Every structure is written in structure tokens, then in C-alpha cells.
Amino acid sequence: MAAALAARGAGVKDVLLLERDRHLGGILNQCIHPGFGLHHFKEELTGPEYADRFVRRVEADPGIEVSPRSFVVRLTPDRELSYLRPGALEEVRAGAVILATGCRERTREMIPIPGSRPAGVYPAGLAQKMVNIEGWIPGREAVIVGSGDIGLIMARRMALEGVKVRAVVEIQDRSRGLARNVVQCLEDFGIPLHLRHRVSAIRGRDRVESVDVARVDADLRDVPGSAFSIPCDTVLVSVGLIPENELLEAAGGAIDPATNGPAAPAVNLTSLPGVFACGNAFKVYDLADSVTRDSELAGRLAAGYLGAGA
Amino acid sequence: MTYDVAVIGAGISGAAVARELSRYRLKVLLLEKEAEPAFGVSKSNSGIIHAGTQNPPSSLKGRLCVEGNRLMREELASDLGLNFVQCGQLIVIFDPADLPELEKIKADGERLGVKEMRLVDRAWLDANEPNLGPEVKAALLVPSAGIISPYRFVYALVENAVRNGVHLRTSCPVTAVGRGADGLFALTAGGQRFAARFVVNAAGLRADEVSALAGAPTFTITPRKGEEYLLDRKREHIARHIVFPLPTKTSKGILIIKTSDGNPMIGPTAHDADDKEDLSTSDEGLAEVLAGARRMMPTVSRRDIIAYFAGLRPASGKDFIVRHEDSVPGLVNVAGIQSPGLTAAPAIAVMVAGILADRGLELKPKEDFHRLRPRPVHLFQVPLERTRALIEQDPAYGDIVCRCELVSAQEVRDAIKRGARTLDGIKFRTRAQAGRCHGGFCTTRIMKIMQEELGLAVTEVTKRGPGSELVKEERK
Numbered sequence: 001m002a003a004a005l006a007a008r009g010a011g012v013k014d015v016l017l018l019e020r021d022r023h024l025g026g027i028l029n030q031c032i033h034p035g036f037g038l039h040h041f042k043e044e045l046t047g048p049e050y051a052d053r054f055v056r057r058v059e060a061d062p063g064i065e066v067s068p069r070s071f072v073v074r075l076t077p078d079r080e081l082s083y084l085r086p087g088a089l090e091e092v093r094a095g096a097v098i099l100a101t102g103c104r105e106r107t108r109e110m111i112p113i114p115g116s117r118p119a120g121v122y123p124a125g126l127a128q129k130m131v132n133i134e135g136w137i138p139g140r141e142a143v144i145v146g147s148g149d150i151g152l153i154m155a156r157r158m159a160l161e162g163v164k165v166r167a168v169v170e171i172q173d174r175s176r177g178l179a180r181n182v183v184q185c186l187e188d189f190g191i192p193l194h195l196r197h198r199v200s201a202i203r204g205r206d207r208v209e210s211v212d213v214a215r216v217d218a219d220l221r222d223v224p225g226s227a228f229s230i231p232c233d234t235v236l237v238s239v240g241l242i243p244e245n246e247l248l249e250a251a252g253g254a255i256d257p258a259t260n261g262p263a264a265p266a267v268n269l270t271s272l273p274g275v276f277a278c279g280n281a282f283k284v285y286d287l288a289d290s291v292t293r294d295s296e297l298a299g300r301l302a303a304g305y306l307g308a309g310a
Numbered sequence: 311m312t313y314d315v316a317v318i319g320a321g322i323s324g325a326a327v328a329r330e331l332s333r334y335r336l337k338v339l340l341l342e343k344e345a346e347p348a349f350g351v352s353k354s355n356s357g358i359i360h361a362g363t364q365n366p367p368s369s370l371k372g373r374l375c376v377e378g379n380r381l382m383r384e385e386l387a388s389d390l391g392l393n394f395v396q397c398g399q400l401i402v403i404f405d406p407a408d409l410p411e412l413e414k415i416k417a418d419g420e421r422l423g424v425k426e427m428r429l430v431d432r433a434w435l436d437a438n439e440p441n442l443g444p445e446v447k448a449a450l451l452v453p454s455a456g457i458i459s460p461y462r463f464v465y466a467l468v469e470n471a472v473r474n475g476v477h478l479r480t481s482c483p484v485t486a487v488g489r490g491a492d493g494l495f496a497l498t499a500g501g502q503r504f505a506a507r508f509v510v511n512a513a514g515l516r517a518d519e520v521s522a523l524a525g526a527p528t529f530t531i532t533p534r535k536g537e538e539y540l541l542d543r544k545r546e547h548i549a550r551h552i553v554f555p556l557p558t559k560t561s562k563g564i565l566i567i568k569t570s571d572g573n574p575m576i577g578p579t580a581h582d583a584d585d586k587e588d589l590s591t592s593d594e595g596l597a598e599v600l601a602g603a604r605r606m607m608p609t610v611s612r613r614d615i616i617a618y619f620a621g622l623r624p625a626s627g628k629d630f631i632v633r634h635e636d637s638v639p640g641l642v643n644v645a646g647i648q649s650p651g652l653t654a655a656p657a658i659a660v661m662v663a664g665i666l667a668d669r670g671l672e673l674k675p676k677e678d679f680h681r682l683r684p685r686p687v688h689l690f691q692v693p694l695e696r697t698r699a700l701i702e703q704d705p706a707y708g709d710i711v712c713r714c715e716l717v718s719a720q721e722v723r724d725a726i727k728r729g730a731r732t733l734d735g736i737k738f739r740t741r742a743q744a745g746r747c748h749g750g751f752c753t754t755r756i757m758k759i760m761q762e763e764l765g766l767a768v769t770e771v772t773k774r775g776p777g778s779e780l781v782k783e784e785r786k
């Protein structure tokens with residue numbers, strides 16, 4: 001939305017905004033905690049409030065056509081797009097394309113965590129969606145793998161819903177999240193943080209019954225004899241985000257294999273002329289405000305490419 | 311109602327037997343303890359339709375494998391709308407001194423009736439399997455081997471059997487097999503009673519227990535675990551054939567496996583286990599699989615792994631057991647169906663029908679046997695122009711639920727119509743949740759569709775049956 005609005009502001013006449021969900025706003029809609037907007041709006045907003053500011057401006061702009069429930073399946077280097085929506089396969093050609101497709105979560109399969117594969121193991125973002133959007137409480141006793149901001153925020157969120165959060169397990173020797181989140185999400189709720197530990201197995205046939213946790217040394221190898229078990233019915237996995245660039249890759253755009261972001265000389269660029277990437281699709285950001293700032297730049301870059309306003 | 315035949319177990323063996331019997335004018339019951347068919351060994355295997363090589367020429371499993379392979383290629387794939395891909399296999403050697411081993415595999419295969427095998431040299435391999443590592447010196451090419459989705463094979467057989475009148479009862483574990491005053495078998499399953507003239511026991515890992523229930527404790531099943539690791543679909547073209555090393559005494563070794571859905575797979579390990587329920591994977595298994603695969607193809611990387619699972623081969627000695635138990639007249643055991651059971655199942659089924667006929671079951675062909683089963687639509691398998699036509703027919707094909715694997719709401723609904731009752735059942739049928747995000751984005755949507763179609767509360771939606779609920783409580 002920020003890129004679309006900025007492109008319009010820089011003189012682009014016609015913007016098509018394709019969104020696979022029913023609603024605009026993306027992942028912000030499930031981030032109902034505060035902490036958004038301190039830089040951009042100089043006030044503290046929740047995720048949905050932050051998104052809503054942009055939704056209103058997008059909807060009021062006659063030069064932006066919003067197409068919800070529209071899933072792009074194909075992008076070519078000369079910027080032809082095919083997308084599916086209920087009832088139609090559409091094809092369009094764009095002067096410039098901005099990919100603002102966000103990121104996905106790394107999963108237990110990518111670490112990988114051995115053991116069984118019962119119900120009750122969720123990527124933290126999925127659990128967040130269940131609780132915040134659907135009102136579904138996934139379990140009674142949870143262990144959280146990974147102490148990034150998403151893991152910390154979900155620890156607090158689960159605790160607020162009456163779930164017993166038994167532990168947050170972090171393989172590194174410090175939390176990867178903001179210091180304020182360690183205090184406000186764990187310490188204030190008495191949730192133990194096990195640093196330099198890893199979940200070495202998930203147990204349970206149909207539903208999670210426990211996890212094995214082991215201390216690791218500086219080379220991240222298990223310290224013999226250090227393993228212990230934590231009973232729980234839920235495991236939330238919060239071990240990092242990966243930019244989603246499968247469309248760019250299929251179009252032949254260069255991808256940095258280390259990050260899955262576009263391989264590019266400068267922010268928001270891709271190896272394909274006229275194709276830009278912004279937000280978490282370009283690189284994983286800590287703050288939505290920084291995403292907004294760079295996405296506005298992407299909108300202006302696209303406008304510049306089109307020679308708009310000139 | 312009295313059944314002519316009760317088949318216990320809806321894995322590939324039981325499904326194939328039920329479908330084979332459904333050709334005849336018989337009342338057939340198929341009993342399955344899990345919430346859906348294919349939730350036993352038949353869901354977690356390599357999905358290879360083996361050619362028949364790497365089996366002793368005198369073995370039952372070798373003979374049935376070659377025949378099952380032929381049935382797949384010549385009949386079943388097209389009749390049942392299966393996505394069978396005959397990609398062929400290579401058995402590679404790292405040391406030219408092992409050439410005689412390859413010659414022996416070839417000679418044994420020929421005795422079993424495997425056709426068109428030939429030895430290929432490094433130059434041929436460079437041209438036809440370019441990602442092989444430098445250690446590989448030569449290989450045996452076996453063109454009749456291929457790949458299939460194992461669970462969709464089971465679902466196709468079960469659907470077609472049901473279409474032809476077989477009664478399927480899921481969540482129905484057989485807990486007693488007695489004999490009524492009328493001489494019929496009296497089965498207790500899932501709290502219900504069933505009567506049958508014949509019983510076919512195809513209970514996989516539990517076949518020894520079921521046979522003992524019926525009064526024939528004549529064998530034991532020892533599980534042998536195999537861990538398998540799936541790679542990202544981006545590596546689809548890493549191999550053109552299924553690539554094997556020389557077999558060991560207990561297994562065919564660690565393989566590079568193409569799968570019919572695109573994601574290549576590496577594995578399986580083969581280690582005896584003592585717990586029939588233990589499907590856990592381990593750090594050691596991963597290391598073993600990676601080392602084995604990388605020796606054949608060094609570009610396989612740990613980073614490519616997007617999923618993993620373990621399966622248990624239900625072994626009883628070295629060969630299959632497919633026999634009538636004379637101590638319990640009317641009981642036919644289909645047991646010890648380890649690899650290549652997925653391949654052999656259609657031939658096992660024909661053999662079982664023959665055994666039943668020998669014991670007095672009359673096999674009168676049905677005039678209206680429906681041989682064909684329409685192939686379900688998978689958007690990920692069709693070109694965009696076909697997708698356009700589908701959406702015009704049915705708008706919900708344009709409503710994408712699973713972004714990683716391109717699965718529409720229509721396909722999820724269709725899977726439920728065809729019998730899916732659980733999230734795993736939907737995953738196996740449609741691939742929704744099977745991609746790189748593992749359901750992170752689509753799980754809630756699929757759960758809602760299940761609620762709508764099946765009239766469930768969200769707390770009743772399960773991953774794979776009772777006990778595997780996803781949500782403990784709903785707050786409005």
C-alpha cells in the first residue's frame with residue numbers, strides 16, 4: 001500500500017494493487033499488539049490500526065484499483081502477469097511491477113527438529129492468526145522455540161489467553177528480539193528463557209506430549225547429560241523469516257541463496273529492469289515503520305522508471 | 311448383513327484386494343482402524359513402482375513386484391487416473407570392481423522377467439544424469455521403474471472399490487475375530503459386529519496381532535524404520551531417474567528419489583525398531599541419509615530439505631506372506647508386506663482372489679463393473695489454459711487456498727467429497743500444506759472449509775483422527 005501510494009504521489013496514473021487475501025493489510029492484521037507507527041506517525045498504534053491508515057488512503061484514491069483474493073501465478077521478465085481470482089484467470093501487462101509479497105516463516109522442518117510429527121506444532125505466525133483473528137486457542141501448555149520478537153510476543157499473547165507458557169528455548173546465547181520485548185513479554189509474565197539450549201526432539205503420537213531440551217556448547221553441539229524433558233501440548237516455532245520471492249525467481253530474477261531475497265545492487269532493485277521488490281520480500285525488517293519508508297522509495301523508483309510526472 | 315469377504319486394513323494391500331474383489335458379484339467389507347485409508351505404512355514410503363530387480367529370483371515378492379509393475383504400466387495408471395511416471399532407475403557403482411554385482415542384478419532381474427535393462431558407462435551417465443558425482447563409475451539402467459503418489463494410489467483403489475459396491479468403514483479397529491454358530495466369522499470392530507464367510511487380513515504392522523486374534527499366531531511382524539527427507543520443489547530436476555547404490559543385505563540403500571509431485575526425496579534408512587508406533591526421525595538418520603545421497607549427487611544440500619518423515623516396514627522374515635491359514639479355514643493372511651509392497655499390491659490382490667476361489671468363493675464377474683475412475687484435478691499439474699477453462703466451469707478453482715503448492719478451494723472441497731476427513735487426508739489428496747510453508751498460511755482456511763463441508767466444530771477438526779485435534783477451545 002505504501003509503494004502504491006508513493007507511486008501515485010510521484011505521478012503514476014494507473015496502479016493495480018493485487019492482494020491474495022480478502023482484506024488489505026497483510027500480516028499487520030494479526031499483529032494486534034501495540035508498538036507500530038512510533039516513527040512514521042509519531043504515535044503508538046496496533047498493527048490493524050497502522051494498516052487501516054493506509055487502507056483508507058488507498059481506497060480514497062481513484063488511481064488505485066484494488067483487486068482482492070487475487071493470486072499471481074506468473075510473472076515474465078517483460079512484466080506480464082497472470083493471476084487467479086474466484087471466477088477468473090486474468091492477464092495484464094505492467095510498465096513496472098513492485099513485488100511486496102512479504103515473507104514466510106521458517107518451520108521446524110528447516111532446522112530441522114527431529115522426533116515425531118503430532119498435531120500441536122505450529123509456526124508462531126499461524127498460532128497468532130488462530131488466536132488473534134479466529135479466536136481459537138491452540139493448546140493449554142506451550143513451549144516456544146526461538147526468542148525473536150515474534151516468539152516473544154506470542155509467549156505473552158498465549159499467557160494472556162491463559163495458556164501456561166512453560167519455556168522459551170533459544171539456541172544462541174542472547175535473545176534475538178528487542179530488549180523491551182524480553183522484559184515486557186517474558187520477565188513480566190515469569191516465563192523462563194533457556195538460552196544456549198535447543199529442542200532436540202518433539203514427542204507424542206497424535207498430539208504433542210513433551211519436548212526434549214538440551215544445552216548446547218559454543219559449536220551448538222549438545223552437552224552430554226544436559227537433556228531434560230518439558231511436558232506440553234503445544235510447540236510454537238519462531239525461528240526466523242524468509243522473503244517470499246518465488247515469483248521473481250520463476251521470472252528469472254536473481255535470488256541471493258543465503259537470504260532468498262533479490263540479489264540486487266541497491267535497496268528495492270531486482271536483476272530485472274522495471275521489476276522492484278520492497279518490504280519483507282526484499283529483506284526482513286525489524287520495524288513496520290522501516291518497511292513503510294523503503295516501500296515509499298520503491299513506489300518512487302517505479303515512477304522514475306516509468307518516467308512518470310516528467 | 312453377512313459379507314462374503316471382510317478385508318481388514320485399508321492400506322495399499324487391503325485397498326487392492328477390495329478393488330480386485332469388487333469386480334465380482336460379492337459383498338465385500340473393508341475395515342480400517344484409522345480415520346482414513348492410507349494412514350499406515352502406505353502413507354510413508356518412497357513411492358517407487360519398482361521394476362522387480364534387487365529381489366532373489368525365487369522370491370514371492372520378486373515375482374509379484376514384476377507383475378504389479380506390469381499391471382501399473384498397462385492398466386491401472388490409466389484406468390484409475392493415477393499420475394504414474396515411468397522415469398526408470400539407475401543402480402550406480404563407485405568401484406569398477408563391482409561390475410559383476412551389477413551383472414548379477416541384471417541376470418536375476420531377467421529371470422524374474424524384468425525387460426530392457428542395460429549397463430551404461432560414465433559417458434552415458436554424463437549425458438543422461440548430469441548431476442551424478444565423480445565417484446560414480448557405471449550403472450545399470452532399468453527402464454520399467456517409475457514413481458507414483460502412494461496415498462493417492464490407495465485413495466484411487468478405495469474410491470473405485472466403493473464405487474463398485476465395497477463397504478468401507480473407517481475408525482473401525484478390529485478387536486475380535488471369532489466364529490458364530492453358523493460357522494461364519496464374527497468380527498468386532500469399532501463397537502460394531504460384522505459377519506463374513508472369509509477374512510483377508512491386510513493389517514500391515516498389526517497383521518500378526520490380527521492373525522492371532524483369529525486363532526493363527528503363526529508369525530510375528532518386526533518393524534524396520536526408514537527415514538526419508540523431502541527436498542524443495544525447486545530441486546525437481548536434480549535427477550532424471552531414481553538413483554540407487556548397490557543394495558545391502560537388508561535394504562536397497564539410500565536413494566535419490568524423484569516423486570510424482572515434483573519434490574525429490576532422499577532416503578530411506580533401514581533399521582530394526584521395536585515400537586510399531588514410533589515414527590520419529592533422528593539427527594543420526596538425517597546424517598546417514600545426507601551422506602548416502604551426497605555420495606551419488608554431491609549437490610544435494612541440507613538447505614534443500616523442506617520435510618521429513620519415517621515409515622516402518624512390516625517385515626516378517628525376508629519374503630511376503632500371502633497364504634490361507636489352514637488352522638483357521640477361511641482366513642487369508644497378507645502379511646510381511648515390506649518393500650516392494652506398494653508395487654506388488656495389485657498382483658497380491660489377484661493372488662488373494664485366486665486363493666479365495668480355491669477355498670470355494672465363487673468369482674462371478676459383475677456386468678456393470680466400473681473399471682475407470684476419473685482423475686481428480688490438481689492445478690499444479692495443469693497448464694494455465696486448462697486452469698482458465700476450469701475456473702470458467704467452476705469459479706472456486708480461482709480461489710487459491712495454498713500458495714506454495716497452488717491448491718484451490720474447489721480442490722479442497724473435492725477432496726472432502728472423495729472422503730478426506732482430516733487435515734492430513736486433505737494434504738495427501740491435494741498437497742495443500744505440503745509445501746515450503748507447511749500450512750503456515752493455509753491451515754486456518756482449510757479448517758474453515760472442513761467445518762463448512764463436514765459440519766464440524768473447530769475443536770473437532772483433527773490432523774489425523776481423534777486425539778490429534780488442533781484447537782483446544784473456541785472463544786467467540
Ligand SMILES: Cc1cc2nc3c(=O)[nH]c(=O)nc-3n(C[C@H](O)[C@H](O)[C@H](O)COP(=O)(O)OP(=O)(O)OC[C@H]3O[C@@H](n4cnc5c(N)ncnc54)[C@H](O)[C@@H]3O)c2cc1C
Pocket residue numbers: 318319320321322323324325341342343344347348349350351352353354355356357358359360482483484485512513514515516517520534535536537538578620621622623647648649650651652653654
Ligand atoms: C520407508 C519405506 C519406503 C518404502 N518404499 C517403497 C517403495 O518405494 N516401493 C514399494 O513398492 N514399497 C515401498 N515400501 C513398502 C510399502 O510401503 C509397504 O509394503 C506397503 O505400504 C504395505 O501396505 P499394507 O497395506 O500391507 O500395510 P499398511 O499400509 O500399513 O496397511 C495396513 C492397514 O491396516 C490397518 N489396521 C491395522 N490393524 C487393524 C485392525 N485391527 N483393524 C482394522 N484395521 C487395522 C492399519 O491402520 C493400516 O491402514 C516402503 C516402506 C517403507 C517403510
